[in-house]
Amino acid sequence: MYKHKHIITRTLVKHFYTTIHITLHDFKKCIWLWFVYIKHIIIQKKYEPKEPFFKSFKNNNQYTQICYNTELKLTDNSFDLIFFEWAKKIVQKPLLYFQRFPDKETNYNFSGQDAFLSKLPKLKVTSIKPSTFFEGITFNNVIFESVCLEKICFHNCIFRNCDFLNVVACKTSSLFTVPDFKQGFSACDFYNCNFRKCNLENIFFSIGSLSHTIFDSMTLCKCVFHRMNFNHVVFLGKTIMNQTSILSPSHNFNIMFRGSTEDFHVDSRCKITAFCYYDIVNFTIRQYRTHRLFKFSTYNEIADTYYAIEQIWTSNHIREDEHHIANFYYQRKKAETRSKKGISAIPYYLLEAIIGYGEKPFKAFISIIFLILLFSFIYMFTGFTPNSSTYSINYFKNCTFAINRQTIFDWLQSLYYSFFTLITVGQGSATPTSGITQIAMSVELLCGSIIMTLFTATLFRKYTK
Numbered sequence: 001m002y003k004h005k006h007i008i009t010r011t012l013v014k015h016f017y018t019t020i021h022i023t024l025h026d027f028k029k030c031i032w033l034w035f036v037y038i039k040h041i042i043i044q045k046k047y048e049p050k051e052p053f054f055k056s057f058k059n060n061n062q063y064t065q066i067c068y069n070t071e072l073k074l075t076d077n078s079f080d081l082i083f084f085e086w087a088k089k090i091v092q093k094p095l096l097y098f099q100r101f102p103d104k105e106t107n108y109n110f111s112g113q114d115a116f117l118s119k120l121p122k123l124k125v126t127s128i129k130p131s132t133f134f135e136g137i138t139f140n141n142v143i144f145e146s147v148c149l150e151k152i153c154f155h156n157c158i159f160r161n162c163d164f165l166n167v168v169a170c171k172t173s174s175l176f177t178v179p180d181f182k183q184g185f186s187a188c189d190f191y192n193c194n195f196r197k198c199n200l201e202n203i204f205f206s207i208g209s210l211s212h213t214i215f216d217s218m219t220l221c222k223c224v225f226h227r228m229n230f231n232h233v234v235f236l237g238k239t240i241m242n243q244t245s246i247l248s249p250s251h252n253f254n255i256m257f258r259g260s261t262e263d264f265h266v267d268s269r270c271k272i273t274a275f276c277y278y279d280i281v282n283f284t285i286r287q288y289r290t291h292r293l294f295k296f297s298t299y300n301e302i303a304d305t306y307y308a309i310e311q312i313w314t315s316n317h318i319r320e321d322e323h324h325i326a327n328f329y330y331q332r333k334k335a336e337t338r339s340k341k342g343i344s345a346i347p348y349y350l351l352e353a354i355i356g357y358g359e360k361p362f363k364a365f366i367s368i369i370f371l372i373l374l375f376s377f378i379y380m381f382t383g384f385t386p387n388s389s390t391y392s393i394n395y396f397k398n399c400t401f402a403i404n405r406q407t408i409f410d411w412l413q414s415l416y417y418s419f420f421t422l423i424t425v426g427q428g429s430a431t432p433t434s435g436i437t438q439i440a441m442s443v444e445l446l447c448g449s450i451i452m453t454l455f456t457a458t459l460f461r462k463y464t465k
Contacts, residue, residue, distance in 0.1 A: 026087040033285065037094035040280055053206045053226075054186035057133045057153040064129060068108035069136030069156070074099060098285060101156045101187050107138040116140070116160055116192075128152055149203065155186045159193050167198040207281055209251070220244045227281055230255050230305075239264045245271040250279035251291070254301040257308050261315035268318050272309060274326045275302050275335065299339035306332040333357040354451065355458045364455035368422065371451070375444045376411065376418040382437040386413045387429040394433065422448035 057063055074095055111123045122141045130150040138158040145165045169183055184204030193213045201221040209229035217237035223244045229251035236258050244266075253275050257264060280288050291298070310328035334357075337348035356363045383394030393410045417430045421444050432438045 030087055030090045033091045033094045036280065036285075036288065037097055039278065040097075053184060053204050054133075054153055054155040058135070058155065060133070063131045063133045063151070063153070065133050065135075066137070067133070067135040069102045069104075069106050072096075072099070072102050095285065098280065100281075102136060104136075104138070104156060104158050104189065107136050107156075107158060109140065110137050111140050111142050113141045122161075122163070149183045149200075152183045153186065154184075154188050157185070157188045159188065159190045161191070162193045164193065164195045164198055167195070167200070169199070169201045169203050215239065225249070227276070227279060232256070234258055235264070237263065241266045241270050243267065243269040245273075247271065247273050248276045248279060249273075250276040250281060252298055252301065253305050254298075255305045255308070257312065261312055264312045264315075266312060266316050266318065270318075272326055272328075274331050275306075277338070296339050296341060299335045303332045303335035303339065306335065327359055330357055330359040355454045358454075358458050358461050361455060361458040361462050364451060364458050367451055368448075368455065371444065371447055372415065372418050372422055375421070375440060376415040378440050379414045379417055379432075379437060380411060382440060383433040384414070384417055384437050385431050385433055386417065392433045418444065421445060423452070 059065070074092075113120060113123075118141050120141070122143045124143045124145060125147060126145055128147055128149070130148075130152070132151075133153050133155065134157060135155045136157070137154075138160065139162050140158075140160045141162070142159075143163045143165065144167055145163075147164075147167050149167060149169045151170070182202060184206065185208060186204070186206045188205075188208045190208070190210045190213045192211070194216065195214065195218060196216040197218075199219045199221075200223055203220075203223045204226065205224070205228050206226040207228070209231060210233050211229075211231040213232075214234045214236060216235075217239070218235070219240045221240075221242045221244065223241075225244075225246045227248050227250050228246075230249055231252045231254055233255045234257075235255065239257075241264075306326075306328045310332070313328065333348075334352060337345060337352055340348055351357055354364060354367045355361070380393060381396040383392055383397060385392045393413060395410075413430075420430075421441055432441055
C-alpha cells in the first residue's frame, strides 16, 4: 500500500513540474510574440503604405472578381509550442497582425498539377481579360505567353515553376508622367519562375517574395518592387530599367547580375532605398525564428547585392548619393557589419555610429558634441579649477547638488573646460584637481584627436566625392 502511494506521489509531482515547465514555456512564447509585435508597430510605421496597392482593385465594380480563399483564418501551425487556451487567446492579436492575408496553402489550384516539376506539359495561357482581379489562386507549371496585363491584379497568389514569355503591360503616353499603377502582383510568391523578353510598364510587385526567379532580357519602365523578398533573383541579358524603384526590400536582398555591366541600363530616375532590417511583413512567426538563425549569411548576400548595384550605377554614370537613392557604399558596409559576430563586430558598429563609414560627417559632429557634454559632467564631479583666482569645482567631494544659478554657472565652466580639452590641448589656466580628472582629461584628449581626424577625413570624402 505504501509503495503504491509513493508511486502516485511521484507521478503527481512529475506531472506538476511538467505543467509548470509547459506554462513557463508558453508564457515566454507569448512575451516574445508581443515583443516582436510592439517593435514592429513602433519602428515600422513609416514603411506602411497609406493604402495597399490591391485595395483599389478589390471589391471594385469595374473589375471582374475571380476570388478563392478570401477568408482569413489562423492555421494550427501558427500556434506551434502553444498548448494552453489562455496562451492562444493572448497571442491572437500579434498573429493576426502578421498573417494579414489568408494562408496560401489552401489556394485554388488553377492548373490541376500538384507536383512542382510535373511530367505533364505546362498549361499555356495566351490571353487574360482586362480589368480582372485574381485572389487566392496557385498557378503551378503554367506558361503565360504574349499576355497583355491590362488592369490585371493578382493578390495572395502563388506562382510555382511558371514562365512569363513576351508579357506586356499597358503603356503611358509619356515617360515623364507620374506612374499610375493599374496592374501588378500583391502579396504573391514566385518560386522558380522565368520572366523572359517582357516589356513591363506600370507594374507593381508589393509585399511578396521572388525566390529563384530569373529576369531575362527585360524592359522595366515605371515599375515598383515594394517591400519584396529577393531570394536568389538573377538578371540576365540586356536589361533596361527606366524610372523603376526598389523600395524597402525586406527578409532578403539577394540579386545577381549575370553578364557585363554594359548590358544593364538604368536612368537617373531609378530609385533603390535601404534594406529594411526590422520589417517582418514577409515573415510568418515561424519563418522569423528561422531567419534569426541564418541572418549572418543573409547580410553577406545583401552586401554583395549593393556592391553589384554600385558597379551598375557607376557604369551608367549615375551619382549614387542623390536624395532618392540609397548610398550603396554605406548600405554595403552596414550589411557587412551585421554579418559579423561577437566582439569582432564592435569596431564596425563604432565606425557606423561615429562617422557612418566615412559617408556621414554629421554623425562625427554629433559624436563630438556628445563627448563634450559627457566629459563636462564628469569634470563637475571629479574636480577641476577654472582658473587660479577661483575656487575648485568638485560636486562629488562636496556631496551637494541642487539645480540653481550657481550650478548652471559651474556646468558652463566645465563645458568650456571640456570643449577646449577635446578640440585642442590648451585649456588656458584651468587645471585638474584630482587623479581621476587627469585620467578623464587624457581619455578625452585621445578621443578628441581621433574623432577630429575622422571628422575632417569624412568631411573631405563627402564633399569631394
